[in-house]
Amino acid sequence: MPSIKLYSVSDGPPSLAVQQCLKYLKIDYTLINVDFGIGEHMTEDFEKKNPQKEIPVLDDDGFQLGESNAILQYLADKYAKDQTLYPKDLKERALINHRLCFNLSTYYRYISEHVMAPIFFDYQRTPLSLKKTHIALNNFNTYLKRSGTK
Incomplete structure (x- = not known):
């Protein structure tokens, strides 16, 4: 089972951007859909993952990170095999x-x-x-x- 979990909204652009990045980098992950419509992201349990109560949230073996752009930067820095996504220049x-x-x-x-x-x-x-x-x-x-x- 992958150690990466992505708490995501099925059709939210920030969540989709992270999913696309994970797919591009060929990273196995567990997708956990959070129902925005009923407020699953507003629970105390979700607040422990992200005090902002926003989606998406990445959990990389216990390291939890919110904000899609920060997640994209983290994934590119940690998992990219080249500088295509996030160059060093x-x-x-x-x-x-x-x-x-x-x-x-x-x-x-x-x-x-x-x-x-x-x-x-x-x-x-x-x-x-x-x-x-x-x-x-x-x-x-x-x-x-x-x-x-x-």
């Missing part, structure tokens, strides 16, 4: 770290607030939340153009 790594920060601070945040928050919480969509979503998407497209990718 400072400028290349700085760009990757920037994109990971951009994802947390802007991209995923604004899209999630406009699209997901009204489904799960008492949050109203507004013209401002839509504008922020467009800003995030436009920034993302700019970064793709700068890197020469689609």
Whole structure:
């Protein structure tokens, strides 16, 4: 049985990113689905894994880590056989770290607030939340153009 466990939401982008990384690195792991809809992540038991009560959480043989971007960095540093995912070159790594920060601070945040928050919480969509979503998407497209990718 794998010593790595991933506490995950079945279709949450942060959880899916970690699952994709584990698959890319060919790491065996046990997937434990956490039902966000009924609040399984809000229990005292889950709080012991992650005081933020957020998903995903990686448990690597007793080492527990939350925040998908931190998990991705950890997996790449510990398990990658090369530098494809997370290069050692400072400028290349700085760009990757920037994109990971951009994802947390802007991209995923604004899209999630406009699209997901009204489904799960008492949050109203507004013209401002839509504008922020467009800003995030436009920034993302700019970064793709700068890197020469689609």
